[in-house]
Amino acid sequence: MTVLEKLLDPSGTLVNSAIENWRREGKKVIGYYCPYVPEEILIAAGMLPFAMRATGSGSTSTELGDVYCHSGTCSYVRQITDLSMRGSYNFLDGFVAISCCDHFRRAFDIWRYKYVPVPSKELFLQMISIPYKIDSLALGMVKNEFINLKSNLEDYFKVKISDDDLRAAIKLCNETRRLLRELYELRKRPDPPVSGEEVLSIVIAATAMPKEDFNRLLSEFLKEVSGMEKKRDTRARLMVVGSIMDDPNYLKIIEELGGLVVADYLCNGAMYLWEQVDESLPPLEALAKHSLEHISCPRMVGDYPRRWEFMKNICKDFQVDGIITQRLMFCDIWGAESTMIRWDAKDEGIPVLALEREYNLGGTGQLRTRVQAFLETVGRR
Amino acid sequence: MLEMKPFNPKEMEGVIAALESIPGALAAIPTERPTVAAAKAFAGHFASILKAHEEGKQISYNQFCFYPELMYAFDIQPLCPEAWTIIPLVVMPDLAQKHIDVAMDAGVHSELCSADRALIGELLTGNVPAPSFIVTSSQPCDNSRMGYSMVQQMTKAPLFMVDSPYGETEDCIAYYENQIWRLITFLEQQTGKKLDWDKFREVMEESNRATEYILEVNELRKMVPCPSDGKVPTFTFFGNMTLLGHPSLTTMYKTFLDDAKERALQKQGVVPKEKIRAIWFYTMISWDIMAQSRLQQELGHINVMDMFGYLTYRPIDTSTPDKIIRGLAERNHLAIPMGRQGRGFTDVYFDDLFYVYEEWKADCVVLAGHDGCKWLKAATGMLREMCRKKGIPLLFFDVDILDPRVVSGETYRALVEDYLTAVVEPSLLEKK
Numbered sequence: 029m030t031v032l033e034k035l036l037d038p039s040g041t042l043v044n045s046a047i048e049n050w051r052r053e054g055k056k057v058i059g060y061y062c063p064y065v066p067e068e069i070l071i072a073a074g075m076l077p078f079a080m081r082a083t084g085s086g087s088t089s090t091e092l093g094d095v096y097c098h099s100g101t102c103s104y105v106r107q108i109t110d111l112s113m114r115g116s117y118n119f120l121d122g123f124v125a126i127s128c129c130d131h132f133r134r135a136f137d138i139w140r141y142k143y144v145p146v147p148s149k150e151l152f153l154q155m156i157s158i159p160y161k162i163d164s165l166a167l168g169m170v171k172n173e174f175i176n177l178k179s180n181l182e183d184y185f186k187v188k189i190s191d192d193d194l195r196a197a198i199k200l201c202n203e204t205r206r207l208l209r210e211l212y213e214l215r216k217r218p219d220p221p222v223s224g225e226e227v228l229s230i231v232i233a234a235t236a237m238p239k240e241d242f243n244r245l246l247s248e249f250l251k252e253v254s255g256m257e258k259k260r261d262t263r264a265r266l267m268v269v270g271s272i273m274d275d276p277n278y279l280k281i282i283e284e285l286g287g288l289v290v291a292d293y294l295c296n297g298a299m300y301l302w303e304q305v306d307e308s309l310p311p312l313e314a315l316a317k318h319s320l321e322h323i324s325c326p327r328m329v330g331d332y333p334r335r336w337e338f339m340k341n342i343c344k345d346f347q348v349d350g351i352i353t354q355r356l357m358f359c360d361i362w363g364a365e366s367t368m369i370r371w372d373a374k375d376e377g378i379p380v381l382a383l384e385r386e387y388n389l390g391g392t393g394q395l396r397t398r399v400q401a402f403l404e405t406v407g408r409r
Numbered sequence: 410m411l412e413m414k415p416f417n418p419k420e421m422e423g424v425i426a427a428l429e430s431i432p433g434a435l436a437a438i439p440t441e442r443p444t445v446a447a448a449k450a451f452a453g454h455f456a457s458i459l460k461a462h463e464e465g466k467q468i469s470y471n472q473f474c475f476y477p478e479l480m481y482a483f484d485i486q487p488l489c490p491e492a493w494t495i496i497p498l499v500v501m502p503d504l505a506q507k508h509i510d511v512a513m514d515a516g517v518h519s520e521l522c523s524a525d526r527a528l529i530g531e532l533l534t535g536n537v538p539a540p541s542f543i544v545t546s547s548q549p550c551d552n553s554r555m556g557y558s559m560v561q562q563m564t565k566a567p568l569f570m571v572d573s574p575y576g577e578t579e580d581c582i583a584y585y586e587n588q589i590w591r592l593i594t595f596l597e598q599q600t601g602k603k604l605d606w607d608k609f610r611e612v613m614e615e616s617n618r619a620t621e622y623i624l625e626v627n628e629l630r631k632m633v634p635c636p637s638d639g640k641v642p643t644f645t646f647f648g649n650m651t652l653l654g655h656p657s658l659t660t661m662y663k664t665f666l667d668d669a670k671e672r673a674l675q676k677q678g679v680v681p682k683e684k685i686r687a688i689w690f691y692t693m694i695s696w697d698i699m700a701q702s703r704l705q706q707e708l709g710h711i712n713v714m715d716m717f718g719y720l721t722y723r724p725i726d727t728s729t730p731d732k733i734i735r736g737l738a739e740r741n742h743l744a745i746p747m748g749r750q751g752r753g754f755t756d757v758y759f760d761d762l763f764y765v766y767e768e769w770k771a772d773c774v775v776l777a778g779h780d781g782c783k784w785l786k787a788a789t790g791m792l793r794e795m796c797r798k799k800g801i802p803l804l805f806f807d808v809d810i811l812d813p814r815v816v817s818g819e820t821y822r823a824l825v826e827d828y829l830t831a832v833v834e835p836s837l838l839e840k841k
Binding site: 051084095096097098101103107127130131134135137138140141157159160161165166168169185211218326327329330332353355358360361363364365366367368370371382384 | 411450465466473515516517518520522545547550551552554555556557558559561564568572575576580584587590591622669699708753755756778780784786787788789790791
């Protein structure tokens with residue numbers, strides 16, 4: 029396997045070989061949802077954080093999940109509920125979520141109610157309450173939540189998490205973020221050596237394997253491609269924004285049609301990796317600050333102007349020709365945000381294509397038609 | 410930038426006139442005394458919004474999970490957007506549709522709660538005054554948070570959101586309490602005047618009087634037969650979000666209490682032959698709320714309590730400013746209907762439902778699942794299973810409480826009537 033293949037591999041499976049090896053050593057894996065969850069605390073506890081997803085599972089069913097969810101619940105939640113009921117997450121020892129959106133909040137309740145992910149054994153479950161606003165009071169609240177998470181992990185798993193452990197984990201994750209930013213920087217080039225599909229796969233790998241291994245692989249890869257350019261038949265450079273997007277095949281379709289995804293505003297993209305944790309602060313305070321103040325999810329009320337400013341700057345820096353907003357059906361958070369982006373992008377003269385989708389890649393014919401039409405409008409040739 | 414038309418009072422005047430016509434139309438029906446009282450109070454409230462606009466007085470939007478006492482204390486005119494988009498449907502059932510369509514034409518996604526879509530449409534068409542500033546709450550749902558974010562972007566009005574954390578611990582209440590202090594600073598900045606604590610205490614005492622009346626009404630509703638009309642819990646919800654702290658709400662609740670007491674003393678029910686006691690443990694359908702009267706008269710069914718009328722708070726200690734703020738924090742964070750049930754873990758909703766079912770001696774549960782309420786809908790699978798285990802009949806159906814085009818009155822009424830007559834009634838007979 030080449031270095032790139034090793035980096036792309038985890039996004040194609042649910043339980044990749046790194047997770048299998050980790051578990052074989054008797055170590056714990058904790059599922060989490062949302063970049064507001066501090067991976068560093070889990071790593072400091074000696075655990076492997078795994079970003080919850082269903083892609084790579086080989087299943088597209090929501091049949092069992094639908095028993096408890098409603099047809100108005102987003103398909104991401106319906107599918108991970110379904111998989112949990114089928115025992116597909118049996119490799120997890122715990123699950124940490126945040127009060128991110130109504131759909132996911134209820135999914136967490138269903139997990140608690142049914143205890144389905146691992147019916148045969150106990151499971152560590154924790155909900156972290158992240159405020160919906162950014163100010164000094166909210167910062168105190170987040171810090172308390174992280175203190176609770178740390179102490180609950182210590183109690184439940186009988187481990188001790190020292191400040192030094194936390195500092196080491198912060199350093200490790202900062203290195204991951206630094207390397208990923210370096211990867212993103214390559215996309216500013218007129219002919220980037222990596223596609224959007226590949227970058228997304230690599231970010232997913234960062235959330236599904238030990239960071240040490242990931243950092244080593246990504247460093248190697250960056251060395252390989254640092255001087256490279258890849259000529260493509262590119263019709264437009266695009267930024268993809270919106271709901272959780274962990275299926276690189278979605279971007280592959282866009283890129284097959286001549287779009288090149290050079291930037292994003294995704295929770296498992298820019299939001300995950302853009303900003304470093306301040307290593308000079310006490311660790312839990314630094315993590316709380318990072319979690320609350322990093323470029324925000326649209327769930328954070330009152331922060332839209334900062335998000336839009338960020339997106340506009342990205343459009344300039346990465347020479348973006350158009351924005352694709354994609355949201356999961358029934359996702360109100362990205363539904364509203366996409367609408368506001370469309371309103372503002374019009375004033376800025378930035379073309380926007382608004383797509384709605386289900387979590388599973390279906391209806392690709394329609395996707396192709398709409399992307400093709402968009403590329404006709406914004407394309408460079 | 411989206412273009413918003415300047416405010417045109419015509420539609421609001423029409424709503425006021427329609428509400429004012431209710432007393433004349435229903436005066437002869439004793440069981441509709443609460444409806445008459447509510448119509449008078451809401452007509453007066455909307456008239457005061459018009460007057461405030463004419464006089465150039467500041468108008469603050471207050472989201473429905475943040476009651477308006479502080480606005481009354483600051484002499485700001487509160488306008489609860491959810492009240493304005495929903496209450497008029499009692500007299501003009503189709504009113505929201507055109508506003509919803511305007512919002513969707515402007516690109517608003519179709520699954521956003523219709524209350525938020527209607528508000529956006531009204532702002533675009535100039536059928537509601539734009540806010541001087543906005544006070545909102547993070548409770549209960551994504552739709553509300555996102556709807557208000559959009560309204561802020563459209564109007565550029567300063568916004569203060571009081572954030573409710575997930576839990577119910579002392580830390581959570583203290584966090585909320587601190588935010589109220591900051592809100593007071595925000596309101597002082599917006600109005601250019603300091604909060605008059607004596608005035609605020611008076612408003613809170615008025616609020617407490619209203620609360621005492623309505624809590625007594627709720628107690629009386631536990632009686633068999635139920636002495637108070639099935640629509641009263643919904644009117645309570647509307648009343649609190651618009652008028653709590655204002656004397657007209659106290660008058661309205663006093664009328665509710667007098668009406669209920671009169672029947673209670675004679676051991677009479679509001680329904681001639683009470684057969685089925687239901688808890689509509691979500692919401693009534695605003696555009697068809699008078700259907701409750703028909704269900705009462707024709708099927709002997711009564712809604713004894715719903716989620717919006719179920720109040721778990723008590724009057725607030727007004728002895729010191731600190732105690733008032735603490736009381737507001739406890740009430741708002743822990744007890745405001747829908748905020749309480751929707752904000753955090755779903756257990757609170759389940760526990761409330763089963764408690765109310767027992768305490769109000771209900772025979773069945775009816776859940777009108779409003780289209781926008783994903784937080785509730787995603788819990789219905791668990792609820793069904795729980796009700797089945799407990800042997801509690803449950804009807805859940807999809808509906809939109811602002812837009813009859815989603816599920817029509819005929820369709821949902823047929824479901825409810827079939828459920829009451831073919832499921833609940835036979836099971837009650839069997840029990841007997």
